[in-house]
Amino acid sequence: MKFENVLLGVLSTKPFHGYELMKWFDTEGQFIRSNTHHSQIYRELARMVKNGLVEFDVDPREGKPDAKVYRITEVGRQVLIEWVRSPYAPTSRFQDADFNTRFIFAVSLDPEAALRIVDTELAYRREQVARSRVRKRGIVGVEPVIGFEAERYGRYGELMHRYGSAAVDQWLAWLEDVRSQLIADLAESDANATSEEATA
Known part of the structure; x- marks a missing residue:
């Protein structure tokens, strides 16, 4: 996932001061992209301004350095929508940052794209669960090296597996x-559009 896409999203x-963006990445954004340094944000914003994806106004401050207020351009909006609508490929880890970021921005920009993202994630996770729940776990077919506690490894590995299974099941329920x-929202939007056309 490109940093550009996160910033565009x-x-x-809304428009943001650079400092507000830094604070966003320290709070909500930490779950999408960890350890984002302010120099990365400003460097990426400068590149995006140069490429016409973002523009800024100068906000004069009395007794303080002027601040730049960044906003997305129409070109930037098109790039963001193209990314939201592009094919989503799930990773082996569920609740990956790419899913979370695409989904949260798609839901307000293009709910049909959000539904496709959810459907893709659901299909992948169901197949992943079907494959992995029946696999043999632990150390199979070889003697562990001297000093490796195989029994403890197996016990705690099983605890981790149970937790992971429950977490994936909860994720699947959330996706459902x-x-x-989303289906209800889309049906309501379609009904409203049809009603507006009939009255026009």
């Missing part, structure tokens, strides 16, 4: 719930 919500809500 954030700037699609979100999918149902």
